[in-house]
């Protein structure tokens with residue numbers, strides 16, 4: 001039976017498969033995968049980096065201008081893509097935050113009007129849809145074209161390579177395969193660009209912690225992709241099973257975010273920080289010098305702005321990251337003020353040989369900022385300073401409260417079981433906070449387990465560290 005006679009199949013649909021739509025030679029020229037990357041674009045001189053960046057930026061701006069969300073905002077601000085003559089001109093483009101995306105979704109459900117791809121044309125331009133975690137409000141969808149998936153996977157493969165994963169390795173992927181991008185992005189990077197063998201265990205709810213440990217052990221996995229906290233739980237389980245995480249496993253890479261020192265000493269491998277987020281995937285990764293994260297500048301322009309005013313901040317000063325991707329073909333992110341805190345290094349040659357610009361590690365959320373007696377305070381900074389005491393567990397929770405007529409902050413800490421001079425812990429932490437932040441913050445000391453309900457450490461992939469109780 002000829003295809004046009006099959007009921008329900010339209011003869012004139014121009015079906016194009018994902019593998020037919022991408023010019024892979026062009027893709028690898030634009031965004032070299034590892035290991036080639038580290039001998040090419042990674043070592044490019046600064047003028048070449050910026051020339052290519054500007055070229056990509058202009059192309060991307062022209063495309064973004066065809067997407068209603070951007071066109072509306074740019075027209076209102078009197079900006080046209082033709083005005084982009086230098087990288088500096090990017091500062092003329094209006095930025096937006098997650099609130100603008102939320103509004104766009106409310107006005108145009110369910111996708112918003114910020115997508116640069118469509119579900120209706122999926123047969124000829126295949127798309128994948130993923131949604132942001134709902135940690136800060138309703139899930140936000142992003143449509144990815146096949147080019148976006150592949151280029152994004154290359155960036156992630158670079159990060160994994162720098163972190164110690166090698167082609168052909170067996171890697172356990174313990175992220176949740178869900179509507180969220182994470183597990184798939186790792187999976188695609190590992191399988192498609194590093195030819196790794198992925199053990200798709202999913203989280204502890206899908207594959208038990210004991211089974212995860214067994215698999216990592218039996219197959220000699222070189223990395224287990226999950227949170228830093230879960231990685232430490234896996235180590236506890238391994239010991240319970242009579243295995244030594246350092247000597248009985250083949251873990252060589254720790255792409256896990258968490259207590260770096262504890263992870264390194266537990267598993268006997270090195271941690272390299274990285275940074276990325278749902279809508280654009282992997283942005284930057286630390287090099288072996290451990291002095292900042294190199295930004296993949298063939299794919300991104302990263303700026304730092306004042307979290308309150310959106311004004312440009314000088315290099316070295318901490319503020320909110322404003323990210324522009326220049327690698328996609330589908331849904332653009334063009335001056336997205338993601339409200340993650342970090343800072344930029346000036347462009348200079350790193351000891352590793354790369355001129356790629358570096359940013360500091362993720363330092364917390366700008367929208368968690370609390371103004372205390374005129375001082376801007378971030379809960380993550382409070383936690384970091386408060387924890388500088390060997391008698392404390394690496395666990396904290398910060399609450400913003402309203403007491404009397406003023407805003408206040410309380411930080412909850414956990415004393416280790418073997419601590420000495422318990423009564424001096426809280427006053428010393430309060431003094432440290434006052435000295436560094438310039439405001440007094442109350443410290444409440446508890447016992448191991450006391451914070452679990454607040455941090456949701458056993459139920460949430462990422463421990464919660466902050467709650468604003470001023471409005472409730």
Ligand SMILES: [Zn+2]
Pocket residue numbers: 287288289294350351352353354
């Ligand atoms: Zn470097």
